[in-house]
Amino acid sequence: EPEVTQTPSHQVTQMGQEVILRCVPISNHLYFYWYRQILGQKVEFLVSFYNNEISEKSEIFDDQFSVERPDGSNFTLKIRSTKLEDSAMYFCASSSAPGGYEQYFGPGTRLTVT
Amino acid sequence: SQKIEQNSEALNIQEGKTATLTCNYTNYSPAYLQWYRQDPGRGPVFLLLIRENEKEKRKERLKVTFDTTLKQSLFHITASQPADSATYLCALGASGNTGKLIFGQGTTLQVKP
Numbered sequence: 001e002p003e004v005t006q007t008p009s010h011q012v013t014q015m016g017q018e019v020i021l022r023c024v025p026i027s028n029h030l031y032f033y034w035y036r037q038i039l040g041q042k043v044e045f046l047v048s049f050y051n052n053e054i055s056e057k058s059e060i061f062d063d064q065f066s067v068e069r070p071d072g073s074n075f076t077l078k079i080r081s082t083k084l085e086d087s088a089m090y091f092c093a094s095s096s097a098p099g100g101y102e103q104y105f106g107p108g109t110r111l112t113v114t
Numbered sequence: 115s116q117k118i119e120q121n122s123e124a125l126n127i128q129e130g131k132t133a134t135l136t137c138n139y140t141n142y143s144p145a146y147l148q149w150y151r152q153d154p155g156r157g158p159v160f161l162l163l164i165r166e167n168e169k170e171k172r173k174e175r176l177k178v179t180f181d182t183t184l185k186q187s188l189f190h191i192t193a194s195q196p197a198d199s200a201t202y203l204c205a206l207g208a209s210g211n212t213g214k215l216i217f218g219q220g221t222t223l224q225v226k227p
Contacts, residue, residue, distance in 0.1 A: 004157075031213050033213060033214075033215075035215075035217075041219070042203075042217050042218065042219040042220065043152075043158060043203065043205075043215075043217040044217070045214050045215060045216065045217075048212045048213050048214055050211075055211065055212040055213070056212035056214050058214075089155075091157050091158070093157075095213060098210075098211040098212060098213040099145065099146070099207055099208070099209065099210055099211050099212065099213050100145060100146045100163070100165065100207060101163070101213070102148065102160035102163060103148075103160065103213065103215065104160065105150075105157030105158045105159070105160075106157050107156060107157050108155075108156070108157050
């Protein structure tokens, strides 16, 4: 069964450093998402992406964040200058259609900012 | 502001019984509602989707209802098994094409043998 994959599984970085989280969505999906989950809290939407453009972003997704689909398979989330409060589990998801269709989530990348 | 509430306390039930989880929302008019399962340290796994014009959906031992007047969804697992023990997340989506989901904090279900 196809699945979303994410790398790395765990990333430790120092405050102020840039990180890139990588995702390989399901191959025939066209809609991509990033969510985050701070330990013990709810899953929060960050951004949706379609046709090489951001469809919607949340208030969390400020100028420090960016997304890119550098090739036909990868989808990345970059945090330019990490803060302690960026420590969280970051989930990538993809779907075959937008709104009203199931989203397939990856296993997540645990980001720890020290 | 938009608010989604799920049973904050863990739900403990005996194997074979029906588990009923609740999702209530305010200040929101979702076009659809989804239920996901999340195991510790893992990503959410899609279970069921129900649209605003649907009252009930079933899939094997799972059933979801959606009452837009009460602003509530109920999620039922019949003949529960210890393997059903997990956190269950309610997620709401608006009309439009962005796919953004707003999640509740989840309810942890523990099924005891």
